[in-house]
Structures are given as C-alpha cells and as structure tokens.
Amino acid sequence: xxxxxxxxxxxxxxxxxxxxxxxxxxxxxxxxxxxxxxxxxxxxxxxxxxxxxxxxxxxxxxxxxxxxxxxxxxxxxxxxxxxxxxxxxxxxxxxxxxxxxxxxxxxxxxxxxxxxxxxxxxxxxxxxxxxxxxxxxxxxxxxxxxxxxxxxxxxxxxxxxxxxxxxxxxxxxxxxxxxxxxxxxxxxxxxxxxxxxxxxxxxxxxxxxxxxxxxxxxxxxxxxxxxxxxxxxxxxxxxxxxxxxxxxxxxxxxxxxxxxxxxxxxxxxxxxxxxxxxxxxxxxxxxxxxxxxxxxxxxxxxxxxxxxxxxxxxxxxxxxxxxxxxxxxxxxxxxxxxxxxxxxxxxxxxxxxxxxxxxxxxxxxxxxxxxxxxxxxxxxxxxxxxxxxxxxxxxxxxxxxxxxxxxxxxxxxxxxxxxxxxxxxxxxxxxxxxxxxxxxxxxxxxxxxxxxxxxxxxxxxxxxxxxxxxxxxxxxxxxxxxxxxxxxxxxxxxxxxxxxxxxxxxxxxxxxxxxxxxxxxxxxxxxxxxxxxxxxxxxxxxxxxxxxxxxxxxxxxxxxxxxxxxxxxxxxxxxxxxxxxxxxxxxxxxxxxxxxxxxxxxxxxxxxxxxxxxxxxxxxxxxxxxxxxxxxxxxxxxxxxxxxxxxxxxxxxxxxxxxxxxxxxxxxxxxxxxxxxxxxxxxxxxxxxxxxxxxxxxxxxxxxxxxxxxxxxxxxxxxxxxxxxxxxxxxxxxxxxxxxxxxxxxxxxxxxxxxxxxxxxxxxxxxxxxxxxxxxxxxxxxxxxxxxxxxxxxxxxxxxxxxxxxxxxxxxxxxxxxxxxxxxxxxxxxxxxxxxxxxxxxxxxxxxxxxxxxxxxxxxxxxx
Numbered sequence: 001x002x003x004x005x006x007x008x009x010x011x012x013x014x015x016x017x018x019x020x021x022x023x024x025x026x027x028x029x030x031x032x033x034x035x036x037x038x039x040x041x042x043x044x045x046x047x048x049x050x051x052x053x054x055x056x057x058x059x060x061x062x063x064x065x066x067x068x069x070x071x072x073x074x075x076x077x078x079x080x081x082x083x084x085x086x087x088x089x090x091x092x093x094x095x096x097x098x099x100x101x102x103x104x105x106x107x108x109x110x111x112x113x114x115x116x117x118x119x120x121x122x123x124x125x126x127x128x129x130x131x132x133x134x135x136x137x138x139x140x141x142x143x144x145x146x147x148x149x150x151x152x153x154x155x156x157x158x159x160x161x162x163x164x165x166x167x168x169x170x171x172x173x174x175x176x177x178x179x180x181x182x183x184x185x186x187x188x189x190x191x192x193x194x195x196x197x198x199x200x201x202x203x204x205x206x207x208x209x210x211x212x213x214x215x216x217x218x219x220x221x222x223x224x225x226x227x228x229x230x231x232x233x234x235x236x237x238x239x240x241x242x243x244x245x246x247x248x249x250x251x252x253x254x255x256x257x258x259x260x261x262x263x264x265x266x267x268x269x270x271x272x273x274x275x276x277x278x279x280x281x282x283x284x285x286x287x288x289x290x291x292x293x294x295x296x297x298x299x300x301x302x303x304x305x306x307x308x309x310x311x312x313x314x315x316x317x318x319x320x321x322x323x324x325x326x327x328x329x330x331x332x333x334x335x336x337x338x339x340x341x342x343x344x345x346x347x348x349x350x351x352x353x354x355x356x357x358x359x360x361x362x363x364x365x366x367x368x369x370x371x372x373x374x375x376x377x378x379x380x381x382x383x384x385x386x387x388x389x390x391x392x393x394x395x396x397x398x399x400x401x402x403x404x405x406x407x408x409x410x411x412x413x414x415x416x417x418x419x420x421x422x423x424x425x426x427x428x429x430x431x432x433x434x435x436x437x438x439x440x441x442x443x444x445x446x447x448x449x450x451x452x453x454x455x456x457x458x459x460x461x462x463x464x465x466x467x468x469x470x471x472x473x474x475x476x477x478x479x480x481x482x483x484x485x486x487x488x489x490x491x492x493x494x495x496x497x498x499x500x501x502x503x504x505x506x507x508x509x510x511x512x513x514x515x516x517x518x519x520x521x522x523x524x525x526x527x528x529x530x531x532x533x534x535x536x537x538x539x540x541x542x543x544x545x546x547x548x549x550x551x552x553x554x555x556x557x558x559x560x561x562x563x564x565x566x567x568x569x570x571x572x573x574x575x576x577x578x579x580x581x582x583x584x585x586x587x588x589x590x591x592x593x594x595x596x597x598x599x600x601x602x603x604x605x606x607x608x609x610x611x612x613x614x615x616x617x618x619x620x621x622x623x624x625x626x627x628x629x630x631x632x633x634x635x636x637x638x639x640x641x642x643x644x645x646x647x648x649x650x651x652x653x654x655x656x657x658x659x660x661x662x663x664x665x666x667x668x669x670x671x672x673x674x675x676x677x678x679x680x681x682x683x684x685x686x687x688x689x690x691x692x693x694x695x696x697x698x699x700x701x702x703x704x705x706x707x708x709x710x711x712x713x714x715x716x717x718x719x720x721x722x723x724x725x726x727x728x729x730x731x732x733x734x735x736x737x738x739x740x741x742x743x744x745x746x747x748x749x750x751x752x753x754x755x756x757x758x759x760x761x762x763x764x765x766x767x768x769x770x771x772x773x774x775x776x777x778x779x780x781x782x783x784x785x786x787x788x789x790x791x792x793x794x795x796x797x798x799x800x801x802x803x804x805x806x807x808x809x810x811x812x813x814x815x816x817x818x819x820x821x822x823x824x825x826x827x828x829x830x831x832x833x834x835x836x837x838x839x840x841x842x843x844x845x846x847x848x849x850x851x852x853x854x855x856x857x858x859x860x861x862x863x864x
Contacts (some may be wrong), residue, residue, distance in 0.1 A: 028353055028527050030096035030422060032510050033251045038172070038250045044264035045179055046247050051275045052182055053336035054303035054329065056237075061290075061301035068209040069284060070219055073748050075230035080273040082466065086400055087241040089407035091269030094245040097420040098512075101242035105399075107420035109406040109434030109473065111356065111484070112427040115546055117435075118399050119351035125239035126344035127395065130160075130337050132377035137333035138377070140304035144322040145289045153377040153409040157370050159334060160735045163362055164341045167251055171338050171493035173473045178331050185328045189310035190282070193289070196313050204288040212298050228459030232449075234280065235462040236393035239268040243343045243757055244269050285309060304329055344369030348588035354424075356534040391589070394449055397462045398442035401469035402434050406477070409470070415477035415486050423526045425515035426538075431484045433477045441468035448594075480858050487543035491516055504528040515539075523728040568628060575624040580617050587613050685780025694722045720762050724798060745789050752786045752824075753778075756817060761792070767813050770805060778817040782824065800828045 064072040094104055101122060105115040138152030147155070163174055170191065195199060208220045248269050267274060291297065291310075299305045308325045315321045348365035352358070410416040410433070421427060448457040457464065494500055499508035503522030519526040519535035537544045553562045564570045565850035591609040595602030698719035701707060707715065760776045767774035773793035804813050811831025818825040835843065 005404045008221055014335050026249075026531060027511075027744075028359065029101075029513050030103060030526070032513070032685050033098070033252075034510075036098055038168075039693055041260075041264055042172055042176070042248050043251055044268040046175045046268075048170070048175075048179075048267055048272070050276060051272050051279065051333045051336075053129065053133050054136050054332050055129060055336075056276055057286060057306055058132070058301055059237070059284030060280035061287030061306065063230040064207065064284040064287050065210040065297065065301055067223070067230045068212065068417055068716075069205055069207040069288070070222045071226040072145050072284045073229050073281065074222065074632065075227050075234055076277055076284070078227075079231045080280075082235065082276040082463075083238050083241070083273045084270050086238065086404040086466075086614075087244070087270030087475075089404050090241055090400070091248055091265075093250045093407050093420055094269070095251050095265065096663055098249045099245075100249055100346055100350075101245045101420055101670075102347060103422035104245065104420060104750070106422045106427060106433070107404055107485075108403045109400075109410065109416060109431050109477070109485070109499040111429055111431035111434065113429040114353055114431055114435045116335070116354050119347050121395055121399055121689070123344055123347035123351060123369065125236075125242070125392065126340045126347060126374040127376065128392070129456045130157075130340040130344065130369070130373035131180045133333045133337050133340065134373060134379050136303050138330055139302055140326050141331035143304050143308070144326040149734070150378065153374055154335070156333060157374045157377070160337045161366065161370060163338045163346070164335070164366055167342070168247060171342060174338060175335060178335055180333060180442040182328075182331055185311075185324070186282075189307070189314055190285075192313040193310065200289055200292060201285070203292060210291075223454055225459040226363045228456070228461075232459070232462050234393075235397055237276070238393065239396045240276075241270060241400065243339050246273055246343050246346060247338075257757075290745055310570055312710065336591060341366055341370055344638050345372075353527075354529050357531050358757050359527065359531055380469060388582050391446075391449065392443040393441055393462045394465050394540050398445065398469055399437045399466040401441065401466045402437040402473050404436065405470045407435065410472045410477045410482075413474070414482075415474055416482050421486060423490075423513075423515045424529045425524070425539050426486055426488055426490060428540075428543040428548065429537075430548050432480055433473060433482075436476045437469050437472035440472045443463045444468050461790060467608070487540035498577035501529055504532070542755075559560075568632060570626055571631075572628045575628060576621050579620045583616050583620060584613055587616075589700035652835065693720070698722055717761070717765065722795075724762065739818050745792060747787050747789055749785055749787050750790045751784060752782060752788075753784055755790065755794070759797055762798075762816065763805060763813075763815075772805065772808060773812040774815070775812055776815045779819040780818040782817060786824070797826065797828075804830040804832065 026032065031240055052647075060072065060076065063075060067075075070733070090101075090104065093108070094100070097104070097107075099107070102115060102119050105118045107113055110118060134153060134156035137156040137424075138147075139148050141147040141155065142149055158237075163170060171436075205219055212592035246264070248358040251265065281299075283303070284308065286309065287300045290300040290305055290309050293309050295309065297306050305323060308321060311321045311324050311328075315324060345362045345366035348368055349359060349362050352365070382467075406416055411418055414829075416433070442465060445461040445468065447453065448464050449461035451458050493516065496512035498509050500511055500514040500523050501508045502514065503517070503520055504524055505528050506527070509525045513526050514523050515526070517529065517531055517532075517535065517539060519538040524532070541547060550562075553565065557565075563573065587609045593603050594605050598605075698715060701715045702719055756776075756778060760774070764774045764776075801813070801815065808830040809832070814827075814829045816827040818827070
C-alpha cells in the first residue's frame with residue numbers, strides 16, 4: 001500500500017497588520033457576526049457619504065455639454081433605474097451573508113479563480129474614480145490657492161491614507177462628522193439661484209449642447225443615439241454598488257423591521273442612486289450656469305468652476321467664495337476618496353492573495369491603490385473622462401448584471417445553490433455560468449461599441465450588455481445544471497458551534513469562515529486556505545483550473561491536439577498567444593482612444609503602436625519560454641520531493657512496524673524475566689526451609705560437648721557451608737532486587753580477623769582434597785575491626801576462591817590480604833590456566849562467562 005503524503009501543519013504567523021482586524025477589517029473573510037454590530041443609521045450615513053463625489057457633477061456636466069439637457073436628463077433617469085434594479089439583489093445578499101463584492105462574486109456564479117478578473121475590474125474602478133476625484137480637488141487648489149497641479153495631486157492622495165488605515169470605524173466617524181457641512185453646501189446654492197435667477201433653469205432645459213444653438217423657451221431635442229452615449233458614461237458608475245456593499249456587510253443579518261431602518265438600509269445600498277441622480281442633474285444644470293456666466297467651455301464641466309459660480313450667488317465677496325469652494329471640494333473629495341481607497345485595498349487584497357498565495361496586509365494594498373491613482377492623475381486621466389468611462393461601463397455592466405442575474409433569477413429558480421459560498425476549499429476554480437455570461441455580454445457589447453452592429457447599437461452598448469447578461473446567465477446555469485457552483489459541501493455539524501480553531505494560524509473563527517482540509521486533516525480558516533500553496537487543492541482535484549481546462553479541451557479538441565498542447569512546446573504556444581493577445585488588445589485600445597481624441601495624429605499613433613506591439617511580442621516570447629522552463633523545473637522538483645517524501649513515509653512506516661515488534665519482544669522478555677524473578681524468589685524460599693534445618697542441627701551439634709574434638713571442626717565446616725549456602729540464596733534474592741533496581745549495601749562493623757579465618761578454613765580443605773597448596777597471608781597491620789558489608793565481601797571472596805580452586809589442577813592457591821592507608825587489598829592468585837586475552841575485555845561485564853576450552857569444559861574466569 002502506497003503511503004499518502006501528509007503535509008505537516010506549520011503555524012502561520014501573520015504580520016502585525018494582518019493580525020489586527022482593526023487594520024485588516026476582514027479584507028479576505030466574511031464579516032464575523034461579532035463585528036456586525038453597527039446600526040443601520042450609522043452605516044447609512046457612512047455609505048451615503050460615498051455619494052459625495054463631485055465626479056457625478058462632472059459627468060452630468062460633461063454629457064450635457066456633449067448631448068444636451070434632454071438627452072442628459074433621460075439618460076440620468078434611465079441609467080439610475082437600471083443601477084437601482086441591478087443593485088437591489090446584490091445589496092440584500094451582502095447584508096444577509098456578510099460578504100464584500102469580491103466574496104459575493106465568487107459565490108454568485110464566478111468561482112474562486114474566476115472572480116480574480118472581477119477583482120481587477122473593481123480595483124480599476126476604485127483607482128480611476130480616486131484619480132478623477134483627486135484631480136478635481138487639485139484643480140480647485142490650483143484655482144483658489146495657486147498650488148501647482150502636480151503638488152495638488154500628491155496632497156490629495158496623501159491626505160486620504162491616515163483616514164483609511166483603520167477601516168470602517170474611522171471612516172464612519174469621518175463621514176458622520178463632515179455630513180452636515182456637505183449636505184448644507186450641496187443644497188443651499190440652488191435655493192439662492194432659484195430665488196435670484198429662475199430663468200437659468202429655463203436656459204438649462206433648452207440647452208442643446210456646446211456646439212448647438214438652443215431655442216429659448218423650448219425643451220432641448222431628444223436623440224436615441226445621444227441618449228445611449230450619455231448612458232454609457234453614467235453606467236460606468238454601476239461599480240459604485242461595490243463600495244456600498246463594503247459597508248453593508250457590517251450590518252447585522254437580521255435587522256429591524258421598522259420602516260426607518262429599511263429605508264436607511266435601502267439608501268446605503270442600491271438606493272445610493274436616489275441621492276446620486278440629483279447630483280448628476282445638478283452637474284448638468286451647473287455647466288449651463290457656468291457657460292452663461294462666461295466660463296470657457298473647457299472649464300465649464302470642472303466642479304471647481306461649477307461651485308465657484310454657484311457660491312457666487314450666496315456670497316458677494318470673491319475671496320470668500322473661493323475659500324468656501326475650496327473647503328467644499330476638499331471635504332467632498334475626502335469623503336469619497338476614503339471610500340475609493342478603502343474599496344481598492346479590499347479588491348487588491350483579494351486579487352493578489354489568490355494569484356500569489358501571499359497577503360502582506362490590506363494597508364499595503366491601500367498604498368498600492370493610491371500610488372496607481374496618483375500615476376493616473378499625473379498622466380491626466382481627467383481629460384479622458386468620457387472615453388475612459390464609456391468603455392469601462394460595458395465591462396462593469398457585464399460583471400454586475402451577471403451577478404444580479406444569478407441572485408435574482410438563478411437562485412430563486414433553483415438553477416444555483418441558495419447560499420453564498422466563498423471559500424477556496426468549496427468552490428470550483430472556474431464557474432462557467434458567471435465567466436461565460438460576463439464574457440459573452442462583454443464581447444457582444446464591445447463589438448457593438450466599436451461599430452460592428454451600427455451606430456445605434458454602438459451608443460446603446462451598455463444596455464446590450466445588460467440584456468445579454470440576463471439571458472446568458474440562466475441559460476448557462478440551466479445547461480450546466482448548476483454543478484459548477486460547489487466542489488464539495490461544508491460540514492453541517494459545525495453549524496451548532498460558536499467558533500472553530502484554525503489548525504494553521506491557531507485563531508478561533510466562526511464556522512462560516514472555516515473548512516475541513518484533508519491535506520492537514522484539520523480545520524482551516526478561509527484566509528489560511530487562500531494563502532496555502534502546499535496543498536495543491538487536494539480537497540478538490542476535479543475542481544482545479546487545470547483539471548477543468550483539460551476536460552474542456554478533451555471535449556472540444558481532437559485527442560492528438562490535446563496531446564500536443566500538453567507538451568512543453570504546446571504550453572509555450574498557449575502562453576505566448578495569451579500574452580501577445582493581451583498586449584495587442586491593450587495597445588489597440590490605447591491607440592483607439594488616443595486617436596479619437598486627436599485625429600490629426602491618429603496615423604502616427606497607430607504606426608507607433610504596431611512597432612511597440614512587435615517589440616513587446618518578441619520580449620514576451622522570450623519571457624514566456626523562461627516561464628515555461630521555470631514552471632517545468634518547479635514541477636519536476638515537486639514531483640521528486642513528493643517521491644522522496646513517499647519513500648521516507650514508507651521507511652517510517654516500516655520502522656514503526658519494526659519498533660512495534662521490538663516493543664512487543666521487549667514486553668515479552670520483561671514478562672518472562674518477571675516470571676523468572678518470581679520463580680527464583682519462590683525457589684529461594686523453598687531452599688531456605690531445609691537449609692534452616694541443616695543450620696539448626698549444625699548449631700546444636702556445635703554446642704554439644706559430648707562430641708569428640710576432632711569432629712568439632714567438621715561440624716564447624718558444615719555450619720560455615722550452610723551459612724555460605726544461605727548467602728548464595730540471599731544472592732539469588734539480590735538478583736531479583738537488582739532487576740527491580742532496589743539492591744542495597746549495608747555497612748557494619750565486623751571482626752576482620754575472624755572473618756578471614758572463616759574464609760580460609762572453608763576453602764583450605766577443598767584445596768587439600770584436590771592436591772593443591774592453599775597459602776593464606778595477611779598483613780600484620782590489618783586492624784581487628786573494620787566497617788564493610790560483610791555479606792557482599794564474603795560473596796565476592798567466595799566466588800573468586802571457588803573459581804581459583806575449580807580451574808587449577810596442580811600447584812598453589814594464594815590468598816593475600818594487604819593493608820595500607822586504611823585500604824585493604826585482597827589478592828587471589830593461582831597456577832591455573834588463567835583468562836584468555838580474548839576474554840579480558842569482558843571480565844567486568846555482568847553475567848559473562850569465559851569461552852569453553854578446547855577440551856570442551858566450561859570455563860569460569862579463574863585468577864592468575
């Protein structure tokens with residue numbers, strides 16, 4: 001059986017920013033129920049603060065200059081109704097499940113990797129809107145205070161950062177604190193204008209456009225094509241619902257049923273257009289007011305000039321009007337750009353965490369988003385407002401209409417699972433429902449925008465994207481039977497738990513944020529799951545992008561083609577085609593937009609774009625080859641590592657079996673040893689019974705005076721031999737004590753002279769019986785009494801003398817006792833065969849015996 005490679009959990013230590021939810025603000029997680037304690041009024045005030053952006057006035061003014069008042073008003077009303085309808089289901093699901101727009105996109109038909117595309121779209125919206133708003137603020141600073149634009153760009157970008165680092169709590173306080181000032185200055189100038197010069201409203205309604213003559217007293221004419229073009233610019237603001245959702249997720253899932261609460265939640269979500277539409281209309285009116293006041297056409301759509309003209313009706317002093325205008329613009333731009341920066345940090349966090357499996361913290365991506373916006377400001381994005389937003393509106397419409405279609409149609413009809421699942425462990429990498437619907441609707445609308453279906457379709461391209469998305473999404477969901485929404489289901493048993501501890505970061509999280517990871521065989525939180533690069537999606541091998549792409553390729557392409565594409569050269573070709581296509585599309589869009597803005601240089605721009613395209617294509621080809629080689633090398637290294645790990649696991653398993661067998665043998669030996677010890681103890685007790693009789697009778701005979709003197713010595717030998725046998729029995733008991741680790745040494749005072757006499761008298765007869773000379777000499781200085789363990793000393797001397805007599809055939813046994821410096825030295829020597837050199841290293845090892853002699857007799861150690 002092949003050992004399964006197991007991944008050892010290594011605790012992930014996040015840096016200070018990621019570990020601090022005050023800074024992180026649940027950037028990559030669903031919003032915990034414990035954090036969803038804000039009131040609907042506070043969230044509503046915060047979210048409505050996001051509508052402060054003066055880009056609304058700028059857009060309203062720009063489309064009025066280009067297409068006239070009537071087309072602008074109708075486009076504003078229709079586009080607002082569309083944004084309201086698309087945004088309602090998105091807002092409801094965000095509140096119910098506590099997810100931001102990215103997590104909502106994952107669960108609403110896009111899949112885990114598929115939603116990275118929409119994260120990039122959303123991030124693009126945030127930094128583009130940030131750049132536009134900051135450009136407006138910089139223009140106001142230049143107009144009123146003479147600050148150069150490039151310095152104004154830096155000021156407007158840097159001022160936002162400290163307000164966004166600490167998340168929704170600080171943003172909410174800032175929005176509520178500045179709300180009265182902003183509301184008053186939004187409404188008050190129009191009251192003064194209405195009271196002072198009502199005719200300006202009539203002039204506005206009759207305005208046909210910057211280059212068209214107006215008929216006084218008549219409404220401006222309507223054109224469907226111009227209405228569509230104006231709508232395209234407005235519908236780029238569709239992505240604003242994402243910023244509203246970023247705050248709606250902090251509302252409790254079960255709110256109050258009061259009308260006031262429901263209205264507040266409505267305004268905070270999709271109802272932002274109820275506040276936004278009047279600002280668009282205000283911009284449309286103010287641009288006409290500026291033109292009537294003599295402001296040049298190129299400056300009339302600038303909100304700084306708009307509100308400078310409007311505040312002139314309130315305050316007669318030009319200096320005071322300038323200062324009031326600057327204060328209003330700065331407050332308005334800070335109110336919206338804290339939202340843009342915050343939303344951008346969330347979008348970039350989600351985008352890069354999935355692609356790089358790394359998350360340095362939301363604050364890092366906040367800096368990144370602001371830096372991109374600053375670059376766009378320096379490049380002058382405000383001058384390309386209509387062109388930029390016109391194309392972006394198609395992409396945004398395709399994305400958000402696909403989500404809305406899934407929430408509004410697919411889920412109620414049962415074509416999709418009812419909830420919102422956002423965790424990597426439970427989602428397919430690519431869900432064809434969302435990706436397919438968005439791709440189809442965006443492609444059709446972009447073809448229409450660039451004139452493939454005629455001029456009228458070009459102007460109505462965003463609406464084409466809307467209709468296409470609402471048709472394609474349920475159609476694909478029905479065709480795929482909704483099987484690509486969930487790769488596996490979450491554990492139902494966790495629903496009853498309040499928290500589950502992640503095995504990687506070791507922090508507790510609510511069950512909705514947790515998944516069971518088979519790679520670690522333990523629970524894992526959604527963030528650790530997103531950042532893990534070692535598991536290779538072991539929990540859903542069939543739902544990985546590679547597996548899904550392989551299934552599609554085998555279904556669509558012939559087998560020989562799929563085999564060629566799977567080779568290194570085939571993968572290189574795919575990489576080059578995708579990279580070169582992406583570069584070509586970007587350069588073509590840049591050339592088209594720049595050529596449209598400056599027709600006289602269009603030919604030069606196109607030629608330059610072609611040259612750049614071919615240069616980049618060559619570089620891309622080389623880079624792609626290195627990428628494919630590096631990818632293959634990494635795969636080979638991973639396979640080799642996996643193979644070696646598998647072999648190690650097998651070896652570890654074999655060692656475990658051996659260790660288990662050795663442990664069993666050890667336990668068996670110990671059991672046998674314990675049985676032997678019990679037997680020895682029992683045998684010792686059995687031997688002691690007859691021995692006690694021998695000792696008793698020996699003692700009686702020893703005291704019997706009638707026995708002749710010559711036999712008295714024999715009786716004493718019997719008694720000493722019995723004592724010796726008793727000592728041997730005690731030795732057997734000592735073996736048991738040694739095994740149990742309880743052997744003790746007792747020191748007592750003995751008459752060493754009598755002790756040695758007894759030893760000599762015991763062995764002299766044995767030596768004489770064998771024909772040996774037994775010679776015993778003791779030092780004259782040996783004291784009468786010494787302290788020693790009599791029993792142990794007797795045992796040692798008896799053993800040594802027994803061996804000496806046993807292994808000596810002829811000659812002498814010598815037993816010497818020397819004494820010097822209170823140390824007695826016992827020397828036993830014999831004329832026997834001695835110990836062989838091979839046995840000498842083992843003489844001090846316990847329970848060792850000499851090797852048998854050539855004659856076959858068993859040898860002891862003997863002495864020499």
